Amino acid sequence: MTEHALAAPNDREFKLFQQLILQRLGIHVPEQKKTLVSNRLWKRLQARNVHRFADYYDLINRPEEQRELTQALELITTNETYFFREPRHFDFMREQFLPAKRNQSQLRIWSAACSSGEEIYSIAMLLADQRGNGWELLGSDVNQTMLDKARQAIYIDDRARHIPAQYRQRFCRKGTGPYAGHLRVNPELRQKIQLRRIQLHEAFPDIGRFDLVFLRNVMIYFDDNTRADVVRRVTEVLNPGGYLFVGHAESLHGLRVDLKQVMPAIYQRRS
Numbered sequence: 001m002t003e004h005a006l007a008a009p010n011d012r013e014f015k016l017f018q019q020l021i022l023q024r025l026g027i028h029v030p031e032q033k034k035t036l037v038s039n040r041l042w043k044r045l046q047a048r049n050v051h052r053f054a055d056y057y058d059l060i061n062r063p064e065e066q067r068e069l070t071q072a073l074e075l076i077t078t079n080e081t082y083f084f085r086e087p088r089h090f091d092f093m094r095e096q097f098l099p100a101k102r103n104q105s106q107l108r109i110w111s112a113a114c115s116s117g118e119e120i121y122s123i124a125m126l127l128a129d130q131r132g133n134g135w136e137l138l139g140s141d142v143n144q145t146m147l148d149k150a151r152q153a154i155y156i157d158d159r160a161r162h163i164p165a166q167y168r169q170r171f172c173r174k175g176t177g178p179y180a181g182h183l184r185v186n187p188e189l190r191q192k193i194q195l196r197r198i199q200l201h202e203a204f205p206d207i208g209r210f211d212l213v214f215l216r217n218v219m220i221y222f223d224d225n226t227r228a229d230v231v232r233r234v235t236e237v238l239n240p241g242g243y244l245f246v247g248h249a250e251s252l253h254g255l256r257v258d259l260k261q262v263m264p265a266i267y268q269r270r271s
């Protein structure tokens, strides 16, 4: 038997982590994901020289182990993202949303689970190109490490291949020396965006109202109640007529909210 197999969580241990993750992240981890969770946490057990998941659970619940708890939770979130992901949303912005808002002096947009920043900079590039000024962009995530990456805005070239060449030239700089093979988003765009840690499953801080919210590829991790609650509260921060973009694999079907669907994965607040 390998060392790893010895440390696999038993049912009671897995339930403890399941509850902790639900409570702290609003994320429901089904039984089938047990191996995934234990594989992700395994390196922390090793780093802390702990051999059983129950002991690691006790450790991260100590008040002086907040950092360790944060690290553990950050290993649980799935942060996969890329530039101009789900391009139909960006087409809709360019072809319908932005032309309709031409006479509105200020636009407010929220990327509500922005991960390492690719989503928010995609939006920023499109806004800078199509609108110039007159926009505010808030990016948020539960994962502070991802927000730090978003703030840095340094990406390996391969991850930037979905940025249109013309945008890459205009809004990014090529790295040199130790940053060869990377690019960095220009300071003008970096300064335009605001990043902060917001936990979607908890009451939002005072963030104002938005004309458009990107809530993409995060609801899939929530259980039904959390999903319904998050969508209801996100709808409340939309201006009347404001839009909500969700991931194309996500659906608001069955949720009682004041939204009408205008296209796949695009909803609009009614009143």
Ligand SMILES: C[S@@+](CC[C@H](N)C(=O)[O-])C[C@H]1O[C@@H](n2cnc3c(N)ncnc32)[C@H](O)[C@@H]1O
Pocket: 025, 026, 027, 077, 078, 079, 080, 081, 082, 085, 112, 113, 114, 115, 116, 119, 140, 141, 142, 143, 146, 198, 199, 200, 201, 215, 216, 217, 218, 221, 247
């Ligand atoms: C798969 S990424 C999606 C990134 C981007 N929206 C996209 O579609 O490419 C999911 C993000 O949701 C964040 N997340 C998970 N649970 C969250 C919560 N309760 N509150 C805020 N963000 C959360 C994760 O940290 C992760 O960065």
